[in-house]
Amino acid sequence: MALTEISTLGEFGLIKHLTEEFPLKNPESVKGVGDDAAVLDFSHDPDTRVLVTTDVLLEGIHFDLVYTPMKHLGYKAAMVNFSDIYAMNGMPKQITVTIGVSKRISVESLDALYDGIRLACERHQVDLVGGDTTSSVTGLTISITCIGTAAKDKIVYRSGAKVNDLICVSGDLGAAYMGLQLLEREKTVFLQTKDGVQPDFAGKEYILERQLKPEARRDIIERLGQAGIVPTAMMDISDGLSSELLHICEQSKVGCRVYEEKIPIDFQTASMAETFNMNLSTCALNGGEDYELLFTVPLALHEQVNQIKGIKVIGYITDESEGTALVTRDGAELTLKAQGWNPLKNPVE
């Protein structure tokens, strides 16, 4: 079947085509795509605050279309934005999606991208309310802005961690990074093999899914809410545990101790690190793209937090003067460094 060129639809035709299957569901979404701006209503509760976050994904920097299915890419692009809203202890409500596309991208390919965005929106009860579509001289550009809400007295900033607070993380760390390593290796093998041998990913499904189709932790926010727990500080882990923890410590003006042995790591992550002969703790500390939640709670909530599924205590907050350190398995203290994934460290021309 021949693919459809986007030029056959035109800009407005394309926007209409891509967004027509996004019926508005939230009462806060008054008017979506189709005018100069979307119209939202947050007046139902005077104690509601509005959260806004934005993230851009650029081809060649954040994703490689050689091994990234468009549907997964759409899902992930939406999810990384939802994750930022959850990290404020809020709930995502609306997104706007802006894409820059080159001629080689077909309408069918964009349909798959929007299928992924739609799935993410359905699962997290978010409305697509606007966006912009343009051509791009080069690669695919996806810029998403997410709007959410939170109760004004339950918003969690990075700056609220206090001495003796417990440091907690959801899920496990390093898997997305190991998934990326595996995909990069298989891409190299694929390109070097004349016959284009298909890679065997059996037994590696988890780390691949963590890289290609991460899930923002709405469930953790809901469980914390049900337990009546409001963290003192919170962030989502996009650049790596070390980097995010240093942000919290810097903005809260505190120090920390994190125990290497407490960092949650999945079996597939550990197995892959061994295959690649990489240091497992380094992967978990600096890997990035986990989209798990990192937060602190008062020491008094130790029992309550321990009872919540999917949360692990990995350390505690100290006075600023004690610095930020990782306590290794043999009891040594190593100063934490932000070696996280930083797309500006080695900008490509």
Added chain:
Amino acid sequence: MALTEISTLGEFGLIKHLTEEFPLKNPESVKGVGDDAAVLDFSHDPDTRVLVTTDVLLEGIHFDLVYTPMKHLGYKAAMVNFSDIYAMNGMPKQITVTIGVSKRISVESLDALYDGIRLACERHQVDLVGGDTTSSVTGLTISITCIGTAAKDKIVYRSGAKVNDLICVSGDLGAAYMGLQLLEREKTVFLQTKDGVQPDFAGKEYILERQLKPEARRDIIERLGQAGIVPTAMMDISDGLSSELLHICEQSKVGCRVYEEKIPIDFQTASMAETFNMNLSTCALNGGEDYELLFTVPLALHEQVNQIKGIKVIGYITDESEGTALVTRDGAELTLKAQGWNPLKNPVE
């Protein structure tokens, strides 16, 4: 003086550097740059609605750095977003700015970009509250989301035009397009001349400014508000008068008659069109990037609208069955066509 490479600052250093001189001014802006999301407060008035719009500018598609000063580019990128909020009869309050930059862009160059954004924000009383910064494999990418407010019973959609309403535009049309033609011609001359002869833009300042540094019409919205006038339909003119008018007619399910002789055109625009041997009305109808306001008001408001500085009545709304037409100077009727500037019509690979 040597220019500073962005890699010396790192992602977080760069964001901090670029955004530190944007103090929050609006009471609706609770928390700006520096956390996972910005926090906004729209709870002061239950009749307030929140508007959200987003626009992306890509190098090679929307701007050419050969003749676009970075400060002007920043100003324009902010302004095109403000314009969308005004076109809903709202007031812009916050923006988030996301940039993708290649290695060849210096910190000083980004400073100039943000100087332009800052100037636009100061003039229109808008707070910069967030964003994202990343490297780009190729050109400069600027994606801005603007949040605004409007009284719920005064929001103006594209769909409200009624038969016999007057069609009005602010300012004059076609100037930004002629400015672009002039810049493109001078670029060609410059590139063909070995000595790099500097172009002479004397007497062309107005059309150049219209292209490089457009001004969103906050003043028109304020004057309409002072006169107690709520348009029945409104859009800003970014793709050209024809294209926008067809949007209003389609969404309002009406027709229109626009008088060629009534379309406001500046002297410099007319003079430049003559130099280029281009049809002046075509330039004014299809030129695009004017960022003027196109709106409709009930016939009964004719006198009131005429008294407002900077607004001109150019035609009227008809029944849908009468079609959409331009009435030429000799009384002929030509069907309006959307030949506006469409960045998807000829996507570049």
